[in-house]
């Protein structure tokens with residue numbers, strides 16, 4: 500398959516490395532010093548199962564790459580309008596576009612009975628909807644703990660990295676299977692699921708139970724969760740996320756919050772939203788904090804711990820000049 504990873508940072512770079520390893524015709528859209536390094540020396544990913552080195556075609560100009568079988572979008576949410584503005588040359592009549600990101604996605608209601616509903620802050624001006632369209636779109640989440648440690652070099656430390664993909668209407672289509680198989684050929688899990696919104700909420704659980712706390716502590720998950728009181732707070736936040744997800748018909752299966760927090764507290768990973776704060780990059784407040792709480796309020800689910808912690812973390816983002824409230828999170 501001919502696949503372009505759009506925004507080959509920590510997550511996209513790791514996925515691109517897996518695609519290349521699995522034999523896909525891989526290209527990346529990147530920019531700045533990271534792009535220069537990939538062009539000069541290739542992409543290096545230090546992963547739990549060894550170091551992957553590949554030389555994908557790399558550019559900041561999608562027109563150089565032309566139409567793809569699939570595009571995997573892995574930018575941070577605030578960069579999505581720039582993707583909408585530039586993605587056209589990558590799209591042929593059959594190109595699928597998978598969004599592999601954290602948070603409530605722009606397409607959340609598409610493929611459901613509430614298909615007309617929008618969360619405008621996630622796709623301002625319907626730019627993605629117009630440029631890409633719902634028909635091309637595949638939903639995705641990723642389990643990973645990755646960072647760009649120097650231009651061209653990514654450390655992906657989680658031993659169980661996986662990409663979960665699903666069609667918006669739950670169909671098990673050939674294009675979905677082909678994309679999952681191609682990613683899996685590179686040595687990471689890539690299950691296709693019939694209930695991608697459940698996967699979105701299951702992943703959000705991880706982001707919401709540690710993200711706000713780590714933003715406040717400015718520390719990695721292990722250090723943040725070292726205190727029993729903080730761990731207890733994280734467990735209460737996890738229970739609140741589970742309550743929202745259940746109320747929305749997307750129950751989160753799997754381990755109890757205690758076990759999840761136990762695993763997180765062993766990771767010396769700074770959540771990507773903290774990486775953004777430290778690097779002075781626009782933060783994914785709308786997708787990770789504001790939109791889930793909007794949905795909680797609409798569903799009538801009380802989430803006092805999440806309200807407090809996300810409000811404080813949002814305030815830190817505003818104070819750092821890395822987030823401008825659009826109404827819902829103010």
Ligand SMILES: NC(=O)C1=CN([C@@H]2O[C@H](COP(=O)(O)OP(=O)(O)OC[C@H]3O[C@@H](n4cnc5c(N)ncnc54)[C@H](OP(=O)(O)O)[C@@H]3O)[C@@H](O)[C@H]2O)C=CC1
Nearest residue numbers: 506508509510529530573574578581600601643644645771
């Ligand atoms: N890092 C992690 O461990 C995890 C992250 N996630 C999620 O995955 C998604 C991606 O995160 P992550 O990989 O950490 O983010 P990164 O910032 O590491 O990667 C995004 C990359 O996209 C580039 N980019 C943005 N806009 C453009 C553009 N218009 N043209 C070219 N390149 C562009 C960025 O460049 P620049 O740096 O110049 O802005 C950056 O290199 C997010 O939704 C995140 O929440 C999910 C699980 C774990």
Ligand SMILES: CC(C)(CO)C(=O)C(=O)O
Nearest residue numbers: 643644705706770771772
């Ligand atoms: C914290 C983690 C690894 C999982 O919740 C994540 O998704 C992130 O770094 O953004």
